[in-house]
Amino acid sequence: MKLSGEYVFDGPREEVWKLVRDPEVLMKCMPGTQTVNKISDSEFTGEVTVRIGPFAGVFAGRVIISDEVPPQSCTLTIEGTGKIGFLQGVGAIEMTELEGQKTLMKYSGEAQIGGKVASVGQRLFDTVSKSMMKQGLDTLNGFLKSNAA
Amino acid sequence: MDKRLIGKRVVRNEDPRLLTGQAQYVDDVNLPNMAHAAMFRSEYAHARIRSIDVSKARAHSGVIAVYTAEDMGADCYPGPPLVSPPPTVKDVIFNSRRQVPLVKDKIRHAGEIIAVVIAETRYIAEDALDLIEIEYEPLPVVADIEKALEPNSPLVHDDLDSNLAAHLVQKKGDYESARASADVIIQRRFTIERGTAAAMENRGIVAQWDAKSEALTVWDTTQAPIPIRNGLAARLGLSESKVRVIAPFIGGGFGPKIMMFYSEEMLVPWLAIKLNRPVKWIEDRRENFYATTQERGQVHEVEMAFTRDGKILGIKDDFIHDTGAYDPYGLTTPLNTQSHVMGGYDIPNFTSEFRVAFTNKTIVTPMRGAGRPHGIYVIERMMDIAAKELGIDRVEIRRRNLIKPDAFPYEHGIIDQAFAPLIFDSGNYEAVLNETLKAVGYEKFIKEEQPRYRAEGRRVGIGVLPFIETTGVGPYEGARVTVEASGKIAVATGVGTQGQGHFTSFAQVVAEQLGVDVTDVRITTGDSAHFNWGTGTFASRGAVVAGNAMHAAATMVRKKILKLASKVLNAPEEELELEDGMVRVADIPQSSISLSDLAALANPLRGAVEPGTEPGLEATAYYGPQYGPTAFGVHAMIAEIDPETMMIKILRYVVTEDCGTILNPLILEGQIHGGVALGLGNAYYEKLHFDENAQLLNASFMDYLLVGSTEMPRIEVHHLETRSPLNELGTKGVGEAGAIPVPALFAQTMEDALYDYNLEIRETPLNPNRLFEIARKEKTA
Structure with a gap:
């Protein structure tokens, strides 16, 4: 399952990068996030509640950041398991500066899903993941703007 | 033979019970102190189990026990091979790998059971499943049957060198020389994908252990109660007489319920003994999508040699068959494919080679x-x-090749699914074709109606397609027929019933011999306490194998009746008639005796009987054919398609069936209607979508589309006997x-309807999306 998109932040690239790399911020941004634990600078674990169609459940997950080129790009390796299935994915994030103190984030990745998420939820998975992504990035952008204000 | 009852449109004896909710299904069995099982199934298709922690589940309130493979110990071993031994064709390869009750170390398909929770209610058991913690090591997945057989593929079974489950070649004549003398050689590749039977009733098992009498009773949605009884007795170390298996009314079998032993069938009875409590497990729909066996995955590379005037010289077919993670059912399915690749045609040269591949998918049976x-799709x-x-009309090319009526018995010189010689016993194929053409109005449609539709811009196509069905295979079935003291007839057989109308068609066979009402014949099917021998309901064999056992037993009872009545009425047997539950002397109607009185005389309470006399008016008989009879039919369809949406409307659907003697046309037509519904599903609605990791993506009826009553056409059924x-x-x-x-007919009809698209369909199942893609590609090609 492929996932890709882009988002324009209303702030400079360094600021965006700082927020993205702050687990406290991420926890607030990612919808359904219950805990985020920093294992190292490039490894985080946490729990996220996800609802896909008729199923809802907690995913316990791990995110590893690699190939990091601050404040430009990195690779995310994500794995999550829960009662409603499992997810494994690798994604790339790339940020470019735009005129007027704006930043363009491009993301693309591939996820493997299994369990109920796949067998019953696959048709909704794309929509749900996109909407969660948008919701998260909107919140992040909100932080960015309030920090700047 | 008197044909008073056989062949009559008798309404079904079982329907009042079924329609008023009085029929017993497995889930209706509720016993005091019964516990409920829920299965913890793997979400991964291929993974090693690193650790299993069931401690929290065990501690959950209301949980009685949790078992893993380790807890089961030495009792956790694979089920027996269902079809054994493999056929004795030269150089056959068959690697038998069977499913276990609980998986210990390596998961081979999503849905395999790792642990079972038994609790006071199913709700509690399901809740406790959430508390089980498994650590997996995901492994590369074998999802594609062709890639499965490539040298670098991951292995489903690590102890084998490859994923090759079986390899078998069958030959007739000499294809290579046929090829050399052919005018035209045609080569194609066909892909056929998986669907599910989607029986209305999922599987279910209730097991009850009576420790005092050391007796086990199992209610099971199986098509094979007697073999399940025998296998359970062997597995559990019990005498067969101490195990009773009941297959009550079952909401649809369709084959997957002849599979044995399912993991749950090994588990639930074992649990009932272990816990000394009745245990119930009812499969839910999502489990059914993973854990109940499936079918249809094959890839064919075919070559056919023809003369210019359309005569078939030979076929060469290489195919790969997907067996899923295990192959408990042997080679039945690919052997059936081989038996049908020549259709109903006279084909002198044939080479067929198949390879069976293990994949990380649900077992295929x-x-x-x-x-x-x-x-049939391929041919x-x-x-x-x-x-x-060749520029020959599609009906004409078929007519030129159909086996002629005087060529029967037609020997193919290869073996069939039962390892018996593939011989078509009898038939009148061209007559069935002609009957269908007449019924559907083929000539008129082609010459008048279709041009008119096309002039109007409507795309309406016709398809006409013959097929054979090998049926009624052995080994045997039996029946016991008893005239009870009430004068009613009790009949028992070992086959189970899943909606086939056995309580009526079998009753007709018996009633005809004994001169009673069909409603006075009470049939018991699928209860090992009532009949001790049998193999099961499968391979379109009930009416043939069990039906002929019924006939044989009823004939024997008739003889006993006549012999006794002859003495009682003091009249020669030839002058006696059996009618209305009475035996009468033909010319003297007042000289008669009821079957009830005769039954009492045959089983006296006092007095003396002649030495060697058997009590009662009862007989048991068996029937086992050397090889099975082959039925023939032709289906025709007229359908309109909207090329914008690829939505279809079936305007006519005509079936002519020749399945020999018809026992009951009403039941026969019901069988055909149901079959066509499944066939249409296979053709245009139903498909299991697996991703590249063998994860099933449509395991619910939200996404798996069954044919509904609104999609079903009116089906006109004609008979030849x-x-x-x-x-x-x-x-x-x-x-x-x-x-x-149906899938082949559907493809032909669509190609004809979309005549201006130059369409060639080489895959099934289709759906509107996929047909649109193919049509667009072919049109632009």
Whole structure:
């Protein structure tokens, strides 16, 4: 399952990068996030509640950041398991500066899903993941703007 | 033979019970102190189990026990091979790998059971499943049957060198020389994908252990209660007489319920003994999508040699068959495919080679059609392609090749699914074709109606397609017929019933011999306490194999009745008639005795009987054919398609079936209607979508589309009767007939409807999306 998109932040690239790399911020941004634990600078674990169609459940997950080129790009390796299935994915994030103190984030990745998420939820998975992504990035952008204000 | 009852449109004896909710299904069995099981199934298709922690589940309130493979110890071993030994064809390879009750170390398909929770209620058991913690090591997945056989593929079974489950070659004549002398050679590749039977009732098992009498009773949604009884007794170390297996009313079998032993079938009875409590497990729909066997995955590379005037010189077919993670059912399905790749045609040269591949998918076992639709799809698609290439009408090219009435018995010189010689016993194929053409109005449609539709811009196509169905295979079935003191007839057989109308068609066979009302014959099926021997309901064999056993037993009872009545009435046997539950002397109606009185005389309470006399008016008989009879049919369809949406409307659907002697046309038509519904699903609605990691992406009826009543056309059924010379009744099976030709017929009809698209369909199942893609590609190509 492929996932890709882009988002324009209303702030400079360094600021965006700082927020993205702050687990406290991420926890607030990612919808359904219950805990985020920093294992190292490039490894985080946490729990996220996800609802896909008729199923809802907690995913316990791990995110590893690699190939990091601050404040430009990195690779995310994500794995999550829960009662409603499992997810494994690798994604790339790339940020470019735009005129007027704006930043363009491009993301693309591939996820493997299994369990109920796949067998019953696959048709909704794309929509749900996109909407969660948008919701998260909107919140992040909100932080960015309030920090700047 | 008197045909008063056989062949009559008798309404079904079982329907009042079924329609008023009085029929017992497995889930209706509720016993005091009964516990409920829920299965923890793997979400991964291929993974090693690193650790299992069930401690939290065990501690959960209301949980009685949790078992893993380790807890089961030495009792956790694979089920027996269902079809054994493999066929003795030269150089056959068969690697038998069977499912276990609980998986210990390596998961081979999503849905395999790792642990079982038994709790006071199913709700509690399901809640406790959430508390089980498993650590997996995901492994590379074998999802594609062709890649599965490539040298670098990951292995489903690590102890094998490859994923090759079986390899078998069968030959007739000499294809290579046929090829050398051919005018035209046609080569194609066909892909056939998986569907599920989607029986209305999922599987279910209730097991009850009586420790005091050391007796086990199991209610099981199986099509094979007697073999389940025998296998359970062997597995659990019990005497067969101490195990009773009951297959009560079952909401649809369709083949997957003849599979044995399912993991749950090994587990639930074991748990009932272990816990000394009745245990119930009822499969839910999502489990059914993973854990109940499926069918249809094959890839064929076919070559056919023709003369210019359309005569078939030979076929060469190489195919790969997907067996899923295990192959408990042997080679039945691919052998059936081989038996059907020649269709109903006179083909002198044939080479067929198949390889069976293990994949990380649900186990494949026969599902209504059982390999036959694949064979028919391949040959009939090739016939359509040949007709186009040779410029011969598609009906005409078929007519030229159908086996002629005087060629029967037609010996193919290869073996069938039962390892018996593939011999078509009898038939009148061209007559069935002609009947269908007449009924559907083929000539008129082609000459008048279709041009008119096309002038109006409507795309309406016609398809006409013959098929064979090998049926009624052995080894045997039996029946016991008893005249009870009430004068009613009690009949028992070992086959189970899943909606086939056994309580009526069997009753007709018996009633005809004994001169009673069909409603006075009470049939018991699928209860090992009532009949001790049998193999099961499968391969369109009930009416043939059990039906002829019924006939034989009833004939024996008739003789006993006549012998005794002759003495009592003091009249020669030849002058006696059996009618209305009475035995009468033909010319003297007042000289008669009821079956009830006769039954009492046959089983006296006092007095003396002659030495050697058996009590009662009862007989048990068995029937086992050397090989099964082969039925024949032709389906025709007229359908309109909207090329914008690829939505279809079936305007006519005509079936002509020749399954030998008809026992009951009402039941026969019901079988055909149901079969066509499944066939249409296979053709245009139903498909299991697996991703590249063998994760099933449509495991619910939200996404898996079944044919609804609104999509079903009115089906016109016509009959021809070419009696089978192989059995007394002259019957041939019909259970799968409705389903077998539909995907091929559908493809032919769509190609004809979309005449301006230059379409060639080489895959099934289709759906509107996929047909749109193919049509667009072919049109632009």
